[in-house]
Amino acid sequence: MTPDEFRNYGHKVVERVARYLEDVESFPVQSQVQPGWVRGQLPSAAPDEPEPFDQILADVDRIIVPGLTHWQSPNFFAFFPANHSGPSILAELMTAGFGVQGMMWATSPACTELESHVLDWLVDMLALPMDFKSTSLGGGVIQDSASSSALCALLAARERAGAFNVKRGGLQKGLTCYASREAHSSIEKAVQIAGLGSDQLRLIDVDDQFALRPDALEMAILKDLDEGRHPTFVCATIGTTSSQAMDPLQEIGAICRRHQVWFHVDAAMCGTAAICPEFRNFQEGLELCDSYCWSPNKWMFVNFDCNCMWVADREPLIRALSIQPEYLRNSATERGDVIDYRDWQIPLGRRFRALKLWFTIRSFGVRNLRDRVRNHVALAKEVEEWIAADSRFELAAPRNLNLVCFRLKDGDRQTEELLHRLNTSGMIYLTHTRLNDKFTLRLSIGQTETQRQHVERAWKLIQQTADF
Numbered sequence: 001m002t003p004d005e006f007r008n009y010g011h012k013v014v015e016r017v018a019r020y021l022e023d024v025e026s027f028p029v030q031s032q033v034q035p036g037w038v039r040g041q042l043p044s045a046a047p048d049e050p051e052p053f054d055q056i057l058a059d060v061d062r063i064i065v066p067g068l069t070h071w072q073s074p075n076f077f078a079f080f081p082a083n084h085s086g087p088s089i090l091a092e093l094m095t096a097g098f099g100v101q102g103m104m105w106a107t108s109p110a111c112t113e114l115e116s117h118v119l120d121w122l123v124d125m126l127a128l129p130m131d132f133k134s135t136s137l138g139g140g141v142i143q144d145s146a147s148s149s150a151l152c153a154l155l156a157a158r159e160r161a162g163a164f165n166v167k168r169g170g171l172q173k174g175l176t177c178y179a180s181r182e183a184h185s186s187i188e189k190a191v192q193i194a195g196l197g198s199d200q201l202r203l204i205d206v207d208d209q210f211a212l213r214p215d216a217l218e219m220a221i222l223k224d225l226d227e228g229r230h231p232t233f234v235c236a237t238i239g240t241t242s243s244q245a246m247d248p249l250q251e252i253g254a255i256c257r258r259h260q261v262w263f264h265v266d267a268a269m270c271g272t273a274a275i276c277p278e279f280r281n282f283q284e285g286l287e288l289c290d291s292y293c294w295s296p297n298k299w300m301f302v303n304f305d306c307n308c309m310w311v312a313d314r315e316p317l318i319r320a321l322s323i324q325p326e327y328l329r330n331s332a333t334e335r336g337d338v339i340d341y342r343d344w345q346i347p348l349g350r351r352f353r354a355l356k357l358w359f360t361i362r363s364f365g366v367r368n369l370r371d372r373v374r375n376h377v378a379l380a381k382e383v384e385e386w387i388a389a390d391s392r393f394e395l396a397a398p399r400n401l402n403l404v405c406f407r408l409k410d411g412d413r414q415t416e417e418l419l420h421r422l423n424t425s426g427m428i429y430l431t432h433t434r435l436n437d438k439f440t441l442r443l444s445i446g447q448t449e450t451q452r453q454h455v456e457r458a459w460k461l462i463q464q465t466a467d468f
């Protein structure tokens, strides 16, 4: 493709994406294709000869679009938002256009410095602890996902505990990790990947709000200490996946300090809310944590992938993940006056992800980011009131931010049937969880363009569909 052809087709692609943004509401929210349908449309072998670009684009409409679930539909209320926005999409295009590898400062200084700078901005925007700034002992890095952040945090914790160093005794088998029963499955996965056994993870009980019980945590730690094990890593969650429960950071942090355990906070979904001062109460105690992660790619209008991770002290993280082969040696690294983000993550190579954060924050302005988030939370509050006023339904958990959990009082079978009917209608898309062992619907409000009219329509549809 010549630059001129690129220009021509580039315009067409941008036009196609713009049209998608305009008419995304016209598609069934959840893809209605059967398993294997998409592959059935594709030739069994790759083409030997070049194909016209127009034909490729036509196949996008014919084969790909029907197989999409429309996460960017304002009627998408499932899982969690994975929202985006115009400025973010355009930044992704530029990232692809520049095609740089940001593994070290020397391989693209702008990639590293913009990342450090925007993550410093975010410390102020979200009122995070000042230790997180790159100008202090800590610092921020963009990871591909909250799962990667959890794993990196665990590896840093293991490093700080001196447990992976064979010379220092190979304590690996005695390490223990803690998270609530409601914590995200990525914590369990991180434990597995780090080579710990499932018997080295303690899933701690929760209270009636589904938040981790600090008393139960401390008991578990004391028991492990008593039995000669080495408590190493605690993960608390700001906004659990099932119900957006908020673990009490202050108390958990104090326990971690007392027993010198690494304290990781996973705010993947709900961290965005802290751009609004009125929602910052849930991060009280964050100054006690060692690492923190939050995903702008969920609720801050930035395309996946973009997970921001901060550490209060970068030294153990870098010690855990730094390797220096000859072919990466360079003078900037050797002088030690630059950040090389390859030492802050699992892979070597890295995308220029800071560009889309920068575009999005500048293009919205903090004020507009805040307004959208406030609006989503206000809408969720309204839905909560509507549900409480309909005697057929009950709320299944306290609503903290933009997620409402509810069910039919008639029980699991009826609630499951309601969900099935709603999702096959194509009008909206919801998902479920289990709370107190009951089938529970989750209505998550966070797509960039979701307005009151969409939420009102969704609730009317739920009410009507519940009559069966």
Ligand SMILES: *Cc1c(COP(=O)(O)O)cnc(C)c1O
Pocket: 080, 144, 145, 146, 147, 148, 184, 186, 237, 238, 239, 240, 241, 266, 267, 268, 269, 270, 295, 307
């Ligand atoms: C979404 C979510 C995750 C997993 O996120 P990935 O970025 O897909 O790994 C982890 N923890 C919480 C609390 C989440 O909301």
